[in-house]
Amino acid sequence: MSNVVLSASVRQNLLSLQSTADLLSTTQNRLASGKKVNTALDNPTNFFTAAGLDSRASDINNLLDGIGNGVQILQAANTGITSLQKLIDTAKSIANQALQSNVGYSTKSNVSTQITGATPDDLRGTTSYTSANAVSKVVVDGTAGGAHPITSTTTLGATSTSLAGVAAPNGAGTAASLAPGLTLIGTPGATTIQGSSAPVDGDTLMVNGKTITFRAGTAQTAVLPAGSGINNAGAGNLITDGNGNTTVYLGSTGTPKATVQDLTDAIDLASGVKKALISNGQAAVSHSSGTDAGIIGGVLTLTTGTGSDLSITGHADLLNGLGLTSSLGSGDVTVTQPRQITAGSLGTLIEDGSTLNVNGKTITFKNSAPPLAANVASGSGVLNGVVADANGNSTVYLQGGTMADVLTAIDIATGAQGKSISAGGALSLTPGTGVASQVVAGALKISTGTSSDLTISATGNALVALGLAGNTGTNTTFTATRSAGIGGVSGKTLSFSSFKGGTPVNVTFGDGTNGTVKTLAQLNVALKANNMSASLDATGTLVIAAGNDYASSTLGSTLDGGAIGGTITSALTFTVPNPPVEDLTSQAARANLVRQYNNVIEQITTTSQDASFNGVNLLAGDTLKLVFNETGKSTLNIVGTALTPAGLGVPTLTIGTDFIDNAATNKTMAALNVASTTLRSQASSLGSNLSIVQIRQEFAKNLINVLQTGSSNLTLADTNEEAANSQALSTRQSIAVSALALANQSQQSVLKLLQ
Template identity: 30%
Template sequence: MTDINLSKAVRSNLLSLQSTAASMAKTQERLATGLKVNSALDNPTNFFTAASLNSRAGDMSNLLDSMASGIKTIEAADNGLSSITKTVESMQSTLRQARQDKSFKTQSFTVDTAATGNVSFSGGAVGESAVNVAVGSGSGVQSTVAASADYQAPASANGQISFVYDPNTTAFSGDAVIYQFTVDGAAEAMSIIDSDISAIGDLDTSIDDIDEFVAAFNYGRDTSGSSGYTATTDGTNIIISSDTTGASSTIDVVSADGDADIGGSINHTFGIAAGTGTAGSTTDLSKQVTISNGSATATITLTSANAGSVATARSYIQSQLTAQGVTGVTVGGSGGRIDLAGAANGSNSITVGGADADDVFGVAPTVTAGTFAGTYSVDQLVQSINTNTALTGKLRASNDSGKLRIENLSTEELTVTGVGTDGEIDGTSGTTTIGGNDVRKNLVKQFNDLRDQLDKFADDASFNGINLLRGDKLKLTFNETGTSTIDIQARDADGDATSVDNSTLGITGAVDADFDSDADLDARLSTLSDALGELRSHASSFGSNLSIVQNRQDFTKNMINTLETGAANLTLADTNEEAANLLALQTRQQLSSTALSMASQADQAVLRLF
């Protein structure tokens, strides 16, 4: 390509015009972007400093989003707390309404003037165990049976006596009666003489063991003509038995020669009734008595097994009276006698009988008939019922124009026992019921419904998957390095994480019986008051956290503005200045164009030669 040669003037003007065009392009760029530093080439220091400031401002802008979300989470929890607080206040109103309500059911009863026994209360606030209140006075004459003789215990059919043998180490001394055997005072001589020694067998010159005594007793009895009695041994004791039936007998076995071979005189009454028992029988002979309290009679059979002593006889008779339904009779006595006592208020009379009553109570026991003093007046019954600690606060009695008025202080039915078919209190087993307080019962349901809603408010107070009322933790970061954070969570008085619900607030479900007593209602009101205190504490804590987050949000916004303004100061163009520059450059461009034109015209002067 052939080079084109320009004149100096043209070249100079052309360069000036190119420079002006380049400056105009930069000025137009600054006006278009608003920046005087558009790249690191424009001003490396300002460009990278501004980029750092803008980057930090951008990071803080991202934190603003999480702060805004956190604020809404706290507001959701506060909304839940507000609703829960209103619910607890409604529950308080329900309890106060129940406490003010006194529409307890009542019933009035005529009292039978001949009534005895008790009036009993069960159910309602009293519970399953009945509480008895006597309807009669206790100042009557008590019925008694005082025995006239000691108790005679039954004996076994074979009429045995048993004793420990003390062997005689003294040799025989001639033809003498060594032992004397008597029955009811009649001697039954039992002789053992020298000439009998060889006939007895093992016996040598003395009786020195149990077996030898038994052998000697039976031998001597046979040789002396005594019959009907036999000696045996169980290895420790000597047992003398009657082999036949017959009248009661007393047997004595004594040492005729003065030796204490068998511990002195042994006395025993066999107690064998004529015509009963069999030879060698081991079945106890029994004694039978009857005891009546005026309305029920017990037939009691006493044997040597269950009544061998006066102490065991008393215990067995008492157990049989209870088993056979003869109430109001107490078995006692002193020494060897058995006495009976009736009800303390004299409401029963005791009679005794039976084939063997004489052996148990004596031939002519002293009997005192019971005399009942009569039924309490209505006022006396009212006092007895109202002063019974087991009934206090559970029912209330009053005098309703001569009738006994019972007020059931419960939401459940109260059962009254001791009411006859005619509706009178007569101490019988008849029952009637007094209804419960329906208003308080309905308020129990209302209370439980409100309690259920409390937990539902807590469940629904979540935002973006976080529920501060269920123990969730909200963590917010306040700076771009993560060194400034806050943890927001519901906490108890000890600072431990907790939830806000019925369980942590101590609000338990109610049953009808919980609304029976004003004291129980007051206790629940106290619990709700404590719950409100906890709710206000949580609300205060969340409010404080909300204030911290909002303040931090405002601070972050201001910091972002500061950072962005600082970056702008380093990179933004002055549009007024750049506009003036552009105008100047445009003027310069026009002048350069004119100068270039003039220079070109000078070069064209040569054409005039042609």
């Protein structure tokens, strides 16, 4: 072949075809690889630059896996912290239940003392009250003109007057013919009540508000009402209760028993002319005031007595038969007779049954003479016209009673004068809390005493008659106020040393100004800073106790503090500090809360242990190191924290020590609050680190894209251009082949010619 000689044209076409083939191969390689620089021969600069960029992008891409794992580790830790926070919140809820449950002690440690007269508005007490005087309007006696003032000897009763009837017929009608039926001629005690105008079973007479009841038959002594007695001196026809109410037993139609004397005795008992002493079912009737009823020449004469006017209401026929009225019929009629008011008696007489209510004690005015000492009720005593009981209630007797007796009864009720009751029923006065009340220039000068302020109200006309109803006579009460001095502990100082770390108390009792303490509220404000509280009951007992937060602590103890002192201890006696008394039910409930709490705390440990990813647990104290560049110079170290109960400062509780009172519970609550703060801080730190890692992750992804894009820009081929080149080279190759063929044909033709 070396002897073959190619013509110049063939050689030229062959070279052109080879060149085209080479260019076409290069173009096809670029289209196949997509790169215009595939080897260092293509473009050494671009090739090695692109190789360096691709290598860096690959290195950074390899780091993305580690960064992604770091993100998951942080998210696992964050999930663990979220769960731990929920567990801490649950523990807080349990602690709050303990705070809201019963304190755990039925009685807290306390000291107490008695301050006489102390009230919540004034703790100083009222031991220095002094008696004051209250003066009524001027009271006048019965002197003509109505201007003469009374004295202490002025009597409560008035002068008795007579009510005389007219001559009444006897049973045969031999006297004046008014109303046949009642025999009034002769000895009344021997004359029975009978006839057409005589009362029958069930009839009544009302005399001065007292009831006289007529009954058929004979008195039954075996069934006497309690407190009543039978008048055996009158043949046993009367049963009376000792207060003027009487039952008259008429006997039968065939055998009448009650006499006119029985009827007049009943009227005199009701009017106060006579009295009855009841003893062992017997009624001893005797004269009391005025004049006993009598019959002279067929005329009945009654008197009023001194303690009350006379008023008789009954059937007209009966009163007509007695000669007391001219009215006839079965209807009721009233006959009256007033007493005579004189210079020695009150100008306005006090009505029988009226009362005064003095500071809750009752003074009753009674139309009767005072009893003998031997006849008063057990526990009571008599002095002049007054009978008083052991409780300070009195009865003032209108027959023989004076203004001095009224004042004595008032002083006993107020305590201005004391009293002594002997075993024999005698009443004597002793020194009281004020001066004796007296009559001064016709006015009542009443001592209030020191026990309480004076308040007098009344029933009946007693308030008006005694000048206690004011100048207009319309007031319903008479009042006066004691003179109040400085309280019993005013100026005294109360002090407590620090109790359970509180602020020592040092308060002075006073009027509430200039830093002094007057009210219970002010005292509680002062005690609160030292973990104490105060209360006061109605008897003046001041109790200072440990506050709810320290219900398990003991006041004044060496361990807890709160020792009492100050000048108040010289004026008052405080009790020895009482220790707290456990409430077993409440403590059992609190012990159950401790168990619930500890169960929750145990879950903190297991939850923090489970918050790991790929072997790394930031909540167990592991450290996470992340590398962000290919040189290892850009890194982030995230140091974890062991979030165990100990790491969070959350205690495990002990039954009988923790949750036993609010202070112990608040201590646990404070630790839980610190744990919550720690968790929030850790969550914030993890969140910040997670943001950094996510930012670097995104940065790495973007940087890889930049590097890869830069590499591509250096090596990638323009496919449009290379496709066009490929097409052109294919055409060129085709033409070159054709040209080579033509050259060969031409050469062959020459050879044929030579043949």
